[in-house]
Amino acid sequence: MEMGLIGGSLFQIGQVVLSRKGKDAGKWYVVVKIQPEDNRIFVSDGDKFPVSKPKAKNPLHLQGTRWVIEEVAQRIARGEELDKGRLQYLLSHVREK
Structure with a gap:
């Protein structure tokens, strides 16, 4: 499993x-790619930002969770491949906890 200190x-x-x-403050995402050399975390919500086209975020703008x-x-x-519907389902299941 890939991890990165950023x-x-x-x-x-x-x-x-x-x-x-x-603009997306308060929105939940899943980390799908880490690029420490560019100081970027790529995240997906399974909707607007599927795994195939994740959103690049500055790690200082993200709050990690234990999940x-x-x-x-x-x-x-x-x-x-990760189906966007499956990712949305998994993410919503975690958020309900």
């Missing part, structure tokens, strides 16, 4: 995060 915070693929800044969606992490690690 902006003083540790993020990992499949981790549920909350946007703290920008990691293992299914997402495993599928990305294997290079498998």
